Amino acid sequence: MSTNSKPQVGKKRSRAAETWRRLKKNRNAMIGLSLIIIIIVVALAAPLFIDYETQVINQNIAERLQGPSLKHLFGTDNLGRDIFFRILYGARISLLIGAVSCLICCTTGVALGAIAGFFGGKVDDIIMRCFDILLAIPSTLMAIILVAAFGTSLFNIILAVGIPTLPQYVRIARASVLTIKQQEYVEAARAIGATNFQIIRTHILPNCLAPVLVQATLRVATVIADAAALAFLGLGIPEPTPEWGGMLSAGRAFLRDYPHTVLFPGLAIMITILALNLLGDGLRDALDPKLKK
Amino acid sequence: MSEKIVEIKDLYVDYETDDGIVHAVNGMNLSLEKGKSLGLVGETGAGKTTTALSIMRLIPDPPGVIKKGSIMVDGKDILSMSIKEIRALRGKYVSMIFQDPMTSLNPAITVGEQIAEVLREHDRKMSKSESMKRAEEMLRTVGIAEDRIHDYAHQFSGGMRQRVVIAIALACNPQLLIADEPTTALDVTIQAQILETMKELRKKFGTSLIMITHDLGIVAEICDEVSVVYGGRVVEHGTLEDVFNNTKHPYTEGLFNSLPNINNRTAMLRPIPGLMLDPTEDPPGCPFAPRCAYATSECEKSKPPLITFSDTHYVECHRYKEPDFKLQGRD
Amino acid sequence: MKGMAKYILHRLVLLIPVVIGVSFLIFFIVNLAPGNPAQMIAGAEASMEDIQRIEEELGLNKNIFVRYFEFMRDFILHGDLGTSYYSDKAVVTAYFERFPATLRLAASFIIVAVALSLPLGILAAVKQYSIIDRLSSFVALIAVSMPNFWLGILLILLFSEKLGWLPSGGDKYWYSIILPALTIGLQMMALMTRMTRSSMLEVIRQDYVNTARAKGLSEKIVILKHALRNALIPIITSAGSLFVDCVGGSVVTETIFSWPGVGKLLVDSISKRDLPMVIGFVTITTIVITICNLGIDIIYALVDPRIRSQYASGK
Numbered sequence: 001m002s003t004n005s006k007p008q009v010g011k012k013r014s015r016a017a018e019t020w021r022r023l024k025k026n027r028n029a030m031i032g033l034s035l036i037i038i039i040i041v042v043a044l045a046a047p048l049f050i051d052y053e054t055q056v057i058n059q060n061i062a063e064r065l066q067g068p069s070l071k072h073l074f075g076t077d078n079l080g081r082d083i084f085f086r087i088l089y090g091a092r093i094s095l096l097i098g099a100v101s102c103l104i105c106c107t108t109g110v111a112l113g114a115i116a117g118f119f120g121g122k123v124d125d126i127i128m129r130c131f132d133i134l135l136a137i138p139s140t141l142m143a144i145i146l147v148a149a150f151g152t153s154l155f156n157i158i159l160a161v162g163i164p165t166l167p168q169y170v171r172i173a174r175a176s177v178l179t180i181k182q183q184e185y186v187e188a189a190r191a192i193g194a195t196n197f198q199i200i201r202t203h204i205l206p207n208c209l210a211p212v213l214v215q216a217t218l219r220v221a222t223v224i225a226d227a228a229a230l231a232f233l234g235l236g237i238p239e240p241t242p243e244w245g246g247m248l249s250a251g252r253a254f255l256r257d258y259p260h261t262v263l264f265p266g267l268a269i270m271i272t273i274l275a276l277n278l279l280g281d282g283l284r285d286a287l288d289p290k291l292k293k
Numbered sequence: 294m295s296e297k298i299v300e301i302k303d304l305y306v307d308y309e310t311d312d313g314i315v316h317a318v319n320g321m322n323l324s325l326e327k328g329k330s331l332g333l334v335g336e337t338g339a340g341k342t343t344t345a346l347s348i349m350r351l352i353p354d355p356p357g358v359i360k361k362g363s364i365m366v367d368g369k370d371i372l373s374m375s376i377k378e379i380r381a382l383r384g385k386y387v388s389m390i391f392q393d394p395m396t397s398l399n400p401a402i403t404v405g406e407q408i409a410e411v412l413r414e415h416d417r418k419m420s421k422s423e424s425m426k427r428a429e430e431m432l433r434t435v436g437i438a439e440d441r442i443h444d445y446a447h448q449f450s451g452g453m454r455q456r457v458v459i460a461i462a463l464a465c466n467p468q469l470l471i472a473d474e475p476t477t478a479l480d481v482t483i484q485a486q487i488l489e490t491m492k493e494l495r496k497k498f499g500t501s502l503i504m505i506t507h508d509l510g511i512v513a514e515i516c517d518e519v520s521v522v523y524g525g526r527v528v529e530h531g532t533l534e535d536v537f538n539n540t541k542h543p544y545t546e547g548l549f550n551s552l553p554n555i556n557n558r559t560a561m562l563r564p565i566p567g568l569m570l571d572p573t574e575d576p577p578g579c580p581f582a583p584r585c586a587y588a589t590s591e592c593e594k595s596k597p598p599l600i601t602f603s604d605t606h607y608v609e610c611h612r613y614k615e616p617d618f619k620l621q622g623r624d
Numbered sequence: 625m626k627g628m629a630k631y632i633l634h635r636l637v638l639l640i641p642v643v644i645g646v647s648f649l650i651f652f653i654v655n656l657a658p659g660n661p662a663q664m665i666a667g668a669e670a671s672m673e674d675i676q677r678i679e680e681e682l683g684l685n686k687n688i689f690v691r692y693f694e695f696m697r698d699f700i701l702h703g704d705l706g707t708s709y710y711s712d713k714a715v716v717t718a719y720f721e722r723f724p725a726t727l728r729l730a731a732s733f734i735i736v737a738v739a740l741s742l743p744l745g746i747l748a749a750v751k752q753y754s755i756i757d758r759l760s761s762f763v764a765l766i767a768v769s770m771p772n773f774w775l776g777i778l779l780i781l782l783f784s785e786k787l788g789w790l791p792s793g794g795d796k797y798w799y800s801i802i803l804p805a806l807t808i809g810l811q812m813m814a815l816m817t818r819m820t821r822s823s824m825l826e827v828i829r830q831d832y833v834n835t836a837r838a839k840g841l842s843e844k845i846v847i848l849k850h851a852l853r854n855a856l857i858p859i860i861t862s863a864g865s866l867f868v869d870c871v872g873g874s875v876v877t878e879t880i881f882s883w884p885g886v887g888k889l890l891v892d893s894i895s896k897r898d899l900p901m902v903i904g905f906v907t908i909t910t911i912v913i914t915i916c917n918l919g920i921d922i923i924y925a926l927v928d929p930r931i932r933s934q935y936a937s938g939k
Contacts, residue, residue, distance in 0.1 A: 129641070129645070130645075132642060132645075133642055133645035133646055133649060136642050136646055136910045136913060136914060137646060137650075137906065137909075137910060138868050138869060138871050138872030138909075138913070139869065139872055140872030140873060140875060140876065141871075141872050141875060141890070141906065141909070144875065144890070144891070144894065145650065145653060145654065145894070145902065145906065146653065148657070148894040148895075148902075149653050149654055149656070149657030150653075150657055150658070151658065221769070225771050228771050228773075229771065229772075229773060229876050232771075232773050232876065233879060233891060234895075245771070245773075248771075248773065248774060248777070252777060255777065255780065255781055255785060256781075256785040259781055262774075262777055262778075262781070266770070266771065266774035266777070266778070269770075269774065270766075270769050270770050270771065270774065271769075273769040273770075273771070274765065274766065274769035277765060277768065277769055278765070
């Protein structure tokens, strides 16, 4: 992956505005963005009109496994809980995992990549070697092992799904740094006495912003998917917390006669990931118009 | 009167893009006699390449559309032929060389095969081994060792790659060769070699040539006639003598003036002011008027007429309606 | 070809530090994890002495670094990755017993993916913006956004529960492999179609494609002989990392379909805290994946003459 775009310093405002303009033109990306916003709003607003105790957690055997109806929009699960409300609450969890995981891993990964690229030599070798090892293990596998080893707390899951995404950020940041390092204005900055840290901060980081942003958006999708996979395998956040993957797993036993227990959680996951993919692709096109057409 | 190998009349080609319609060719007229060579001169974007691609119907459609006009190659009407018939012509009667030798050759196929392929395409009965033999001969003809027939494009230098391209183009001995800036991407010394090779091959095979270039030096080297193109039309046409020694059109004069003068090293360069005509626009008057030192108000209002000076030499310019009008001359 | 052999050897040698690194990482993660395997084996009712006895048997009371050293020693000298805590079977044996099933699954989904994605991708590129292009892009996007276990479950719902055509699990019949292969294969296909399309789009715009047309070759030959050969190169590169991800996905798929492969073995071992199995599994899988990547690089070199020259000259 090459960062072909000309380095820009200090022109951030117009560039962001330009990117936004291009993004707006992309219908798919706008659909994705709107969906994400809706999901976020729903997730944040859920506690306001849903009472967690009664509607999400409380079991109500009498009403178990009902199909979709006016009273229960998406029906009820095997313990009588309203699926619709559980899905809304589940959005909070998935988004939380996605956002926090990406934030932590993005910053860590970019920092490590920048250090590797900037200082080169042994530091570079060691860092890249470590991440080569990480890359050799498939991401889902790594997540499974980490959670299986360290337990299913929220924080563990966030780290477990996030760690496999680190190598990508490291790579992007390192490649950006390597390209920029060669440029003459870095020498110029050094000549006027800028410290390494200042150079990294002012010149190098703004330029990896674009591909990192795209990667982050797409990774949130992967992370949410992996978290759901973990929950599906029974390695997710323990009941009764509503997590989409876990809901799917629970519904599996009732597949034949009550498919709605499986349909709706899966749809929720799919729409979220779809929206993120649309947005991520749109961002990628908007940030580097040369790739289009 | 000897036959014409190609005759283009009143050709209009547009590219319909998201950002507007680009009028690449606006009423192009062009003709060439068999065995002769024509230089198509003009700046980038003047419509030269589009004209050339039209002759072989290689314009990508979409977004390119041939709006009107006629193209005859050796008496055959190109625009009304079926795609199958056109394919039979390509490579066999008309060949084209593109500008950048670095990208015109397929990196994944041996050069021998790329030459042999065009031979077999137009002679279905030829066997693979025979076509490879003939490919070897072609390599020799363009001055490359035959044992390189199994090499790939990346193993050759720029000049040699261009020779391979020439070998491919001439393999079936076409009657017309269109060369689109074949030396622009090469070093000057290699440039001279390639031109020499082309001249020899022309003499040997009798191929007619359309040489597209913006370099007047090349035109002087290899062309018999010259068509100067601006804004998608021919603004001046004549023999080498006519155009070089008896320049009539202000644009042509400007082209010559913008070349550094080797005899007068201290003279200032005189570039033509202004920018190329925006091809999405369609002005009512002469397309060159905004940049022309001799323009009058009439020039901006109506299209210039065709004014003939001799059998071979004509211009499109309003000013020559005045009997005494003369250019100020070159430095 | 001598340069090729050198390159392969070089890559195999590089394999070693990666394997050491991976096994080190996994060993420590798994062993530092909370939860005492001896206790799990002994059961809830066991006494302290029972637990201690099991610990001694399994060597769990030794220092962790000592254990790692012994582990590596056994692995490198004897190819022995230890024995399962539960079954007295050597890890290596257990792994390769189940390996063929996973291999069959992998081969199936790769075939599905490639056979479908290549023509679709080429068509989408050649007829850019047409119905086929838009439709396949849309379907691909949906397929990629679906969690793979959901797709599997939906397929089971349709073909097994509702239609009754295909079994929902196990490996009893020759057609048992269809649903699991489709589950992974469809998603891999979606990604590969996109890749094929964009690679072809890039290549079609190149000058040499026009040169081919100018020779009078038919459009079919231009696309298939001249364009595709060059488009395949980046596709093959990406296919490698795609494959690795799909292997990860196969773990989940094997679980859903109770497919008797290596992935299911892993999940079972994890829940039983069968440490040697887990460590051995990941180690072997890493080796296999790395060899596969090497294989892909070799194919890549065979297809792209520029890379081939680099090896021939012994770089």
